[in-house]
Amino acid sequence: MPESDLIDRPAVRQKLLSVLERKSLLLYGPRRVGKSTELDRLVANPPPGRRVIRIDLEGHLHYPIQELAQGARRHLVDAGLLQLDPTDGVESVQFAGFGLTLNEHEAEDPWRTLEGDLLRAVGRSGGLVLALDEVPWWLEAIETKLGAGQARAALAALRRLRQRTGLQEGLRMILTGSIGLNALAAELGASAELNDLEQAIMPPLDSAQGAALFESELTAFSLPCTPQAAQEATRLAGGSPHWIKRLASLCPTGASSAAKVEAAVEQLLTPMRRNEFRDEGREHFERRHRARMPALLAILESVSHVDKGAPKQGAINAAISALPELTHAQAMECVFLLMDEFYLRPGAADTLDWVNPLFRRWWLLYGNPNV
Ligand SMILES: Nc1ncnc2c1ncn2[C@@H]1O[C@H](COP(=O)(O)OP(=O)(O)OP(=O)(O)O)[C@@H](O)[C@H]1O
Ligand SMILES: [Mg+2]
Structure with missing residues (x-):
């Protein structure tokens, strides 16, 4: 989309710039709120003294860590921030989704490849922002293919890069994710690997x-x-x-x-278009929160009759009826999870509001086929 057709979001840009002066950040917000668009704008209009590259990690990654290293390399080369030596090799392994290939040595150690490339690019640019878009997808791919331990290790490796001598000042990262990256890191036991990041929420348009x-x-x-x-x-x-x-x-x-x-x-909301909300619907809960899904669906069901002002206690009761083994605190945690993921937000006086009233209406029609 041409820059001139976009609505300006000066508060968001200002927040990004002021944080990036000091540290790396975690940018999160509802689905389709404009995170990737704002990152692209940062690529086009970077902070003073820095170049920005954005790597989209959403999709079906086969070799998630190699593909990150490879994506970074491709973007850095395209941006003129990295020149490949003959020894960087481009012949042996072709990874899905990215145009370049890695030689065997790099294929064995993608983190080292990434580290070397970032050092060179920071040296060349003076300052670099590496925006990793949709990190939860990437982490999930690592977890599925290589196990939770490797997903934890990957977050730790990113953190090591941020703190490495030679990159500490020159490199900033922006990690984004629509679906609670914090919650995912907590599930992986890796919250500490994110705690050097400042958090910024991307709000809806006013x-x-x-x-x-x-x-x-x-x-x-x-x-x-x-x-x-x-x-x-x-x-x-x-x-x-x-x-x-x-x-x-x-x-x-x-x-x-x-x-x-x-x-x-x-x-x-006609049946023909019922799949437009599929990402936010049942599929998401099945993929991410299978064990708690009955409680989460019951909460949404219990608050689905109004856009604003559904009693929170009713939602907690619904969660416990759906999953009787839940304690009150665990049921409350389910409500918080739906807030973390921007389905619901706190309303006045112990009530809950829907973030997106359109989604509520979709939910009533197609959200919970068991009701
Ligand atoms: N500032 C803006 N002005 C006009 N349109 C915008 C703006 N920001 C985003 N959009 C439009 O909103 C849609 C969603 O934007 P985008 O893909 O950037 O959101 P996102 O938060 O990255 O979504 P996802 O959760 O799917 O990753 C796109 O069609 C985009 O063109
Ligand atoms: Mg996006």
């Missing part, structure tokens, strides 16, 4: 930013849009740029009233 995005999506096609319609779209989408754009795309004659936005919501 109402003015969201309305500006919705309006610009329509006016780009000379379609009408009232301020009320733009505000309603932002509210319904919980400020998510992805869902705001999706609603605009379902207003083929524009949004001359809030009713047009409601019609777009109905379009979005």
Whole structure:
């Protein structure tokens, strides 16, 4: 997407710049809130004195650690920050997803390859930001293929790189993840490997930013849009740029009233489009939280009748009815998990609100087929 079509998020950029002056950071936020987009902007407009590369780790990684090293190498070469010597070799092993190949020596020790490449790139650029996008995917791939111990070791290896002499000042990392990287690290017993990072949350668009995005999506096609319609779209989408754009795309004659936005919501929720929320739905809980899934589904079910203000106690009771072995504290932890992963947020006076009201409505229709 051209930079000029993006909504400015000065507070987010300012936060990133001010943290990067001092240390590396963990950037997390709801699905599709604009994390990757903001990282790409940082690549295009880097902090003073630094170059930025972003490596997307989402996908089906076969050799996760090698692919990280290889992805970094490819990006550093593309950015002119690394020149390969003949001894760096490009012949023997081709890894899926990345254009370059590793020689046998490097294939055996991808961490050493990465370390050497980063040292050279930092030397060349003076300062580098390595943005690793979707770290939880990468960690899960390591855990699945090589075991939890290796996933822990990988987080430790990243930390060692951040603290290595010669990289400590010159290298900053940004680790991102939509699905609680902290919680994943805690499950792996590796929380300590992240505790040198400052944490920054990427918030949804505020109402003015969201309305500006919705309006610009329509006016780009000379379609009408009232301020009320733009505000309603932002509210319904919980400020998510992805869902705001999706609603605009379902207003083929524009949004001359809030009713047009409601019609777009109905379009979005037709059975034909039920898979658009699949990532956030049951599939996610099956993949990440199988043991607690009945309690998590029951909590969402119990709060699904209103956008805002569902009693927290009702959610806790629902979790315990679904999984009677849970203690009150464990049921509460399930509620917190749904907050960590941006399904729910705390509301007024011991209540819970949905982060994305559109998702609530999707949930009612398709979320829990057992109900
Ligand atoms: N500042 C912005 N202005 C306009 N559109 C934006 C902006 N930020 C993000 N978007 C749009 O929102 C959608 C989601 O953005 P992006 O992929 O960056 O989110 P994400 O948080 O990385 O998502 P995921 O959780 O899937 O990794 C994209 O269509 C993107 O173009
Ligand atoms: Mg992303």
